[in-house]
Amino acid sequence: MQYDAKNPEEYLELLEDDWRKEKLLAIRQMIITYAPELEEVIRYKMLNYGKEDYILALNAQKHYVSLYVGTIDKVENAETLLAGYNYGKKVAFASKSR
Known part of the structure; x- marks a missing residue:
């Protein structure tokens, strides 16, 4: 889904309170915890993390x-971490299911 948000706070407010928001917030917290140096912004109508270019x-x-x-290449041990996930040209992975 696309959310027409101007900033990360607005994006999070637009999400419905369901399992998707819960999962997204858990992943977001891991990113913030393990990579606090990454800037969180809205690009392509979703949360993006990086500096000059997006990493996640x-x-x-x-x-x-x-x-x-x-x-x-920026993800250490990527092949092992991504085992069992679907990934294509630009998309590294998307969860198979809940």
């Missing part, structure tokens, strides 16, 4: 929560 993007879709990795 996070979005609540209709039936799942997506975590996109901008450059897979």
